Amino acid sequence: xxxDNRSMPPLLQLDDLVVDIPGRPDGAALRLAVRPGQxxxxxxxxGAGKSTLLHTLAGLRPARRGGLRLDGHPxxxxxxxxxxxxxxxxxxxxxxxxxxxxxxxxxxxxxxxxRPWEMESAADYxxxxxxxxxxxxxxxxxxxxxxxxxxxxxxxxxATALTQDPRVFLLDEPTNHLDLHHQxxxxxxxxxxxxxxxxxxxxxxxxxxTARYCDHLLLMxxxxxxxxxxxxxxxIPRALERLYGQPLAVGQVDGMPVFLPLGTEREDAEPVQSxxxxxxxxxxxxxxxxx
Amino acid sequence: MTRLAGILTVLLLAALAALVTAVALGxxxxxxxxxxxxxxxxxxxxxRTLILELRLPRALAAFATGGLLAVAGALMQxxxxxxxxxxxxxxxxxxxxxxxxxxxxxxxxxxxxSGSAFAGAMLSTFIVFGLAHGTGSWTPTRLLLTGxxxxxxxxxxxxxxxxxxxxxxxxxxxxxxxxxxxxxxxIWPAWxxxxxxxxxxxxxxxxxxxxxxxxxxxxxxxxxxRPLEWTVYIVAALVTATAVTLAGSVGFVGLIxxxxxxxxxxxxxxxxxxxxxxxxxILLTLADTLARTLMAPQQLPxxxxxxMLGVPVFLYLLHRSR
Numbered sequence: 001x002x003x004d005n006r007s008m009p010p011l012l013q014l015d016d017l018v019v020d021i022p023g024r025p026d027g028a029a030l031r032l033a034v035r036p037g038q039x040x041x042x043x044x045x046x047g048a049g050k051s052t053l054l055h056t057l058a059g060l061r062p063a064r065r066g067g068l069r070l071d072g073h074p075x076x077x078x079x080x081x082x083x084x085x086x087x088x089x090x091x092x093x094x095x096x097x098x099x100x101x102x103x104x105x106x107x108x109x110x111x112x113x114x115r116p117w118e119m120e121s122a123a124d125y126x127x128x129x130x131x132x133x134x135x136x137x138x139x140x141x142x143x144x145x146x147x148x149x150x151x152x153x154x155x156x157x158x159a160t161a162l163t164q165d166p167r168v169f170l171l172d173e174p175t176n177h178l179d180l181h182h183q184x185x186x187x188x189x190x191x192x193x194x195x196x197x198x199x200x201x202x203x204x205x206x207x208x209x210t211a212r213y214c215d216h217l218l219l220m221x222x223x224x225x226x227x228x229x230x231x232x233x234x235x236i237p238r239a240l241e242r243l244y245g246q247p248l249a250v251g252q253v254d255g256m257p258v259f260l261p262l263g264t265e266r267e268d269a270e271p272v273q274s275x276x277x278x279x280x281x282x283x284x285x286x287x288x289x290x291x
Numbered sequence: 292m293t294r295l296a297g298i299l300t301v302l303l304l305a306a307l308a309a310l311v312t313a314v315a316l317g318x319x320x321x322x323x324x325x326x327x328x329x330x331x332x333x334x335x336x337x338x339r340t341l342i343l344e345l346r347l348p349r350a351l352a353a354f355a356t357g358g359l360l361a362v363a364g365a366l367m368q369x370x371x372x373x374x375x376x377x378x379x380x381x382x383x384x385x386x387x388x389x390x391x392x393x394x395x396x397x398x399x400x401x402x403x404x405s406g407s408a409f410a411g412a413m414l415s416t417f418i419v420f421g422l423a424h425g426t427g428s429w430t431p432t433r434l435l436l437t438g439x440x441x442x443x444x445x446x447x448x449x450x451x452x453x454x455x456x457x458x459x460x461x462x463x464x465x466x467x468x469x470x471x472x473x474x475x476x477x478i479w480p481a482w483x484x485x486x487x488x489x490x491x492x493x494x495x496x497x498x499x500x501x502x503x504x505x506x507x508x509x510x511x512x513x514x515x516x517r518p519l520e521w522t523v524y525i526v527a528a529l530v531t532a533t534a535v536t537l538a539g540s541v542g543f544v545g546l547i548x549x550x551x552x553x554x555x556x557x558x559x560x561x562x563x564x565x566x567x568x569x570x571x572x573i574l575l576t577l578a579d580t581l582a583r584t585l586m587a588p589q590q591l592p593x594x595x596x597x598x599m600l601g602v603p604v605f606l607y608l609l610h611r612s613r
Binding site: 055058059060079080081082083084085087088089091094095098099100101104105108109111112114116117119164 | 368369372374493494495497498500501503504505507508510511512513514515553557558559561
């Protein structure tokens with residue numbers, strides 16, 4: 001876990017930010033700061049507004065209330081190009097309406113650094129090449145994107161963000177479509193960037209991976225509530241069960257809590273309740289019926 | 292940069308060759324030596340008249356029209372993020388045709404026909420854009436659907452105008468609808484638009500490359516998406532309207548030229564846009580030369596030639612892209 005560095009201005013600060021989810025009442029006002037060396041995980045069920053939050057943070061849609069500051073500057077005062085050098089966004093789905101090669105796709109990450117009439121330099125190509133190597137895509141440079149597998153596409157999107165070299169990475173489900181090995185590989189890349197003074201915000205579905213890689217968590221509840229803080233304070237089984245409306249079993253691996261979803265097929269099962277079983281380290285419901 | 296220069300040099304030489312071919316061929320065949328003599332300010336007076344007053348203006352009109360349509364097609368393809376879009380996909384040619392046909396029906400002269408074709412094209416542009424923009428979000432699908440439906444409306448009006456027109460007007464109208472360069476006059480506005488748009492598009496090229504990856508990705512990379520889309524839309528409409536005004540609705544150049552270039556040269560708009568201008572010009576110059584000479588003295592509308600070439604080429608590309 002990277003230590004908080006309070007002397008530097010936050011890379012990204014949310015000032016009572018209320019995300020605008022059309023047709024829904026105001027959610028919680030988010031007041032938090034992403035500092036260099038911090039990796040934030042955003043957890044929540046489908047439809048809680050995780051992607052909308054990331055798009056808002058990237059400046060791609062207006063907030064309902066509140067504001068954002070980058071390095072202390074209000075985002076609204078900054079030109080788009082400047083924002084694009086500060087924030088790198090990886091979307092959940094990559095659309096490819098137009099044919100392009102892998103190298104061309106990674107290379108567009110240099111766009112915010114180039115003047116309109118400038119062509120990409122050798123250094124820009126080197127940056128793209130380096131990003132492809134770090135995401136394990138070397139050798140595929142001249143393949144059309146349309147021939148890539150889902151996982152390769154996801155890694156290419158991350159390579160494009162690495163080429164963009166932003167201060168803060170905003171990653172919308174970066175482990176989507178990836179097998180276990182590539183999930184860990186992508187998160188290791190993120191951890192490496194964060195260790196080098198960047199910040200990251202990831203929306204995730206895998207609670208355990210998130211707990212391993214993120215030092216801070218933001219939990220977004222379907223009713224608009226939210227809570228956030230250091231990961232060790234947030235991994236409360238009760239809170240996570242309420243978050244997903246799903247009973248969980250809790251175990252320990254390497255001294256870290258591990259959560260497993262429990263089935264709800266039992267007749268006497270209450271929908272949200274953690275039950276004692278052989279994985280549990282804390283039997284919190286002593287009066288629960290024995291299996 | 293060197294790649295761009297190399298490609299453009301090859302295309303420029305091909306363009307010169309196409310123009311020389313166009314002025315040399317016709318009812319009076321000229322040898323390359325005779326043609327060159329006239330072009331260097333010499334030669335037989337009859338040949339001078341033939342080339343400088345008839346064939347050269349027509350070849351230059353064909354070149355400008357082809358270049359404009361190909362550039363408009365390339366821009367529309369990026370705007371709609373659909374490699375199969377063409378300049379007419381948003382109903383622009385229909386609006387121009389209704390304008391032109393209506394003024395022909397009223398017995399107007401060439402200038403007025405051109406003017407009302409231009410007005411019709413721009414009117415259609417604003418109708419489609421206004422409706423697609425309307426209340427909700429503007430997506431390529433919505434824009435395309437609006438364009439297709441508006442084009443169908445223009446189609447009905449065209450049929451109506453043809454039905455109520457006196458018989459002697461019909462050949463002229465049909466030639467206009469198919470695209471025809473035999474009445475092309477005042478070619479300098481078209482050339483001016485072509486040169487300005489190609490030069491202005493170069494610094495926008497990389498932004499267009501990013502836009503081709505989708506509006507969200509483009510915005511995340513610092514592109515001001517909405518202003519850029521507006522600019523591309525207005526410019527593509529203006530360029531198409533200029534071409535249609537000059538030569539009627541010549542089909543397929545705007546579709547196949549950028550598409551073929553993308554297959555050969557890749558997808559960098561900084562290369563595709565100037566290359567489209569040149570290759571579109573070359574194609575239409577040669578097609579118009581065929582239209583003049585294939586069944587001489589009978590002249591075919593050039594749109595017939597481009598469609599005859601374009602339909603099989605397009606179907607082949609579509610089949611291959613599956």
